[in-house]
Amino acid sequence: MPSFEYSKFDPSQGFSPQSADDLFDQFSEFMMDYGDEVLDSLEQWEEDNPDVVDMLVKQGYVEKDREGKFRVTPKGLKRVENKALESLFNIQNKDKMGRHETEFRGAGQVKMDESKKYEFGDPVGNLNMHETLKNAIHRQGGGSPVHISEDDLEIYETEYQTSCATVVLIDMSGSMMRYGKYASAKKVAMALQALVRSRYQSDFLQIVGFYTYATAMTERDLLNSAPKQVSIFDPQVSLRVSLDNPPAFVPEHFTNIQAGLQFARRILKKQPAQNQQIICITDGEPTAHIEGREIVLLYPPAERTARATLSEVKKCKNAGIQISSFALIEDYFYYGLVNFVEQMAQVSGGISATCNAQDMGNMVVNSFVKGRKKRSRV
Helix, strand or coil, rough: CCCCCCCCHHHCCCCCCCCCCHHHHHHHHHHHHHHHHHHHHHHHHHHHHHHHHHHHCCCEEEEECCCCCCCHHHHHHHHHHHHHHHHHHCCCHHHHCCEEEEEEEEEEEEEEEEEEEECCCHHHHHHHHHHHHHHHHHHHHCCCCCCCCCCCEEEEEEEECCCCEEEEEEEEEEEHHHHHHHHHEEEEEEHHHHHHHHHHHCHHHHHHHEECCCEEECHHHHHHHHCCCCCCCCCCCEEEEECCCCCCCCCCCCCHHHHHHHHHHHHHCCCCCCCEEEEEECCCCEEEEEEECCCEECCCCCCHHHHHHHHHHHHHHHEEEEEEEEEECCCCCCCHHHHHHHHHHHCCCEEEECCCCHHHHHHHHHHHCCCCCCCCCC
16 A cells, blocks of 8 residues: 655745656656657647646757657657666766777777887877887987987877677567566667767667567657557467558567568678677567568467577578577566577577566676677788
């Protein structure tokens, strides 16, 4: 039972209204769960509480589009991503996380304490003036002026930093609505977007939602998204859906990991980065797969769908793509799901992990940061 505590009103304390920042932060929390449905409520707010909506508009967090519907502005979107990142990392420890570093020394961004002799083509901007002058003085035996030759030049070593192409696959099936699983997955994806923007500008990051189909999502699409509603409740389902001539009604709440992986592989094929990875977040075994120009929907999960999905995992491995799979276990320990993500790891040579929605954030981001291949000398 909830409990309440009352005290005498103290007029000297005054009334401090909620700031636009705090209001928008709470508003965006609802969007994590319910997507753009929450934006529709602003129309009712505009009638009942016009001052509240006006405050969000004046602060630049929401605006109306050409059709007169509310949407989150780029400023608001950036705030949501940054807040998601802050919730995953202790700000005081942020500087402990490096970029995607390797042991290979080369033309990079991070200067090392060590220096080396200048070689043709080395960036002069990394010149170690102290060591260069010391070499020149030692060579000419002191005196002034000091004459510097090419042999005296030393430059700072730099640490080579790789770029990486990453596709994050987020399960949008109907069961992801339970226990805040989809909201947590969205927060992680938005935190990764903020991380790439602030620390890994040379990286490529794409978010893909998979359900019966698979869809690439922009940052705004991700914020506005929500899991697909369960639309059929039969205990057993066996359906075929034509991709060329789909029927008017297609249940979209199924789990098509194969379609997500296939889409991700095609996206990464167009990226020049040698280091490529897929991060897959799901809460269930696959219940849909593609055969030719048809999508096959099978429930309960079938071995046939598992084989098709693992076949796509192998294609990703053969393309040099690392796969990290995260199974969300909330209401019960789902052995079928755990076994399947372990099979994905075995086939791909990647990693698999089981976690709950609260623990997922740091695990996924750590996997993203560490998901790099070591660059070796040729």
